[in-house]
Amino acid sequence: GSIYSNSEVCESWFRFLLIESTTVSVLSFKKVIIISMEFCGGFVVGYLLFSCFAAACYGVTFSSLQKTLIVTASSPKGHDQLTVKWAFDQTFPAGTDSTYKTIRVKLCYAPLSQVDKPWRKSVDDLNKDKTCQHKIVAKPYTPSNNSFTWTIETDVPKATYFVRAYALDERQVQVGYGQNTDASKVTDLFDIRAISGRHVSLDIASVCFSVFSVVSLAVFFYMEKRKGNVTQKK
């Protein structure tokens, strides 16, 4: 990503407005034009809107990001912890990471766990992408010596995963990434076994209540038969 100076943003806004106002405008663009015109002098709102739009409206695509981070993941004790390490890939030219402000590390579904599950689908537009649904950690960016040990949360489902780290700029827009697997997401995947959520007490309660229902039905039938016999005798 590139850095815009304040005046450059304002300038590009006016250029944008000029183009848009001469073409057919959608209502949302009109709203943006009105607000920006009012505030361009102290153009805070316009700037924020622009950054919102940059992330939300225009949508950063995954294919536009470079793999500038090296990420590794391991489970030292093999139980419920995951250690993630990440660092800037020095083979990229210096200054590539000048916009990086935050690193957001996420747990992502491997293709194997996405089969027939459209709610985990990978989509190029990062706003619609559902590959990475579990946040591991978010930390300020440093080029090296980053490590985090995460205790796997109870709501993580049983699946095959990999770890991906997104580098975000000051506008919280993705500008780079790294993952512990390859581009086709087949190497270095790991499985997480989930909790079942069942408890012995639940099992017992379930069965007891079920038996109670059936038994009470039998009692009802017996009571009804007796009533019938009483009437017949009468």
Next chain:
Amino acid sequence: MDISQNLEKNDRKFALPVDSEHKATEFRLFSMATPHMRAFHLSWISFFSCFVSTFAAPPLLPIIRDNLDLTATDIGNAGIAAVSGAVFARIAMGTACDLFGPRLASSSLILLTAPAVFLSAIANSPAAFLMVRFFTGFSLATFVSTQFWMSSMFSPAVVGTANGLSGGWGNLGGGATQLIMPLVYSLIHSHIGSTKFTAWRIAFFIPAVFQTLSAFAIFFLGQDMPDGNYVRLEKSGEKHKDNFSQVFYHAITNYRGWILALTYGYCFGVELTIDNIIAQYFYDRFNVNLHTAGIIAASFGLANLFSRPGGGILSDVVAKRFGMRGRLWTLWVVQMIGGFLCLLLGKVGSLTASIVVMLVFSVFVQAACGLTFGVVPFVSRRYVLSPVC
């Protein structure tokens, strides 16, 4: 003189005005009078609880699908299973009502399907999930006993209203559950502190207990006919005991039943399908959270509060002027409009438009169901509902 005295003696037994068969000729919604209005309230509440149980899973599917590792195919199959079990159960239920009376038939079915709901809490695989949804779905056959009971208690003039209201308010459960289950789940998850994968399991006890209690209420507080229960009436000779094969034969050879079965499949069947998928549809397509998806989904089913009864009332109103022809034509028009709106729902792409179309669609499809049951009581004088449902 003697005749009028006899009529007075019989009328005094009942809180509502009755006809010669002791069926109520008026429908008073806010009364709980035995036996007519009490039967109404017992039947719609128990039917409501069955709907709540059958559709308890859909609003919690985003959690359940992660816990049980369900695929989209598994979810689809479970949804189909939930509503298909009821097809055969309803046929059997019609016969059971004819033979044992709606009170015993419905309380039996509810108590036999309650275990399926309790055992949902311990489901651990896609196969188990499908099984519990399948058996829970059998409880939707209480619809038959509801309609049968209303037709035993209310005269032709008001049977459309009674059927529409009891059916509609029962179907309401499909909407209410989309609100109830996420609420119960979040209460358990945040206040009791259970993990997500335990909280949904505990949540299932609520509809299960509700269902069981409603069966108890029917057994102890209800009665089959205005004059009493089948068992007592049969033994004392006041009610003729029907023969199963005769009854069934007459039911399946009546062509009207089959035609109504087809049209009903395309209004009620559509309603059930939407109940199954709507929460997930909004959750996945428009990225709303579980709560919001539940609220939107609920509004579909909650329209049943007035739309299905509205269909029933409309049927009665039209019948006063145009008779059976009016009932049939109105049914056709309303169902056609519902069909077009269903097509439209699939086409719209924005959240607001989807919600608006869904709401209008829900009114029409549910009214069509209500209108169908304005016609059903007249299919046969001896009145067997089995094939239609």
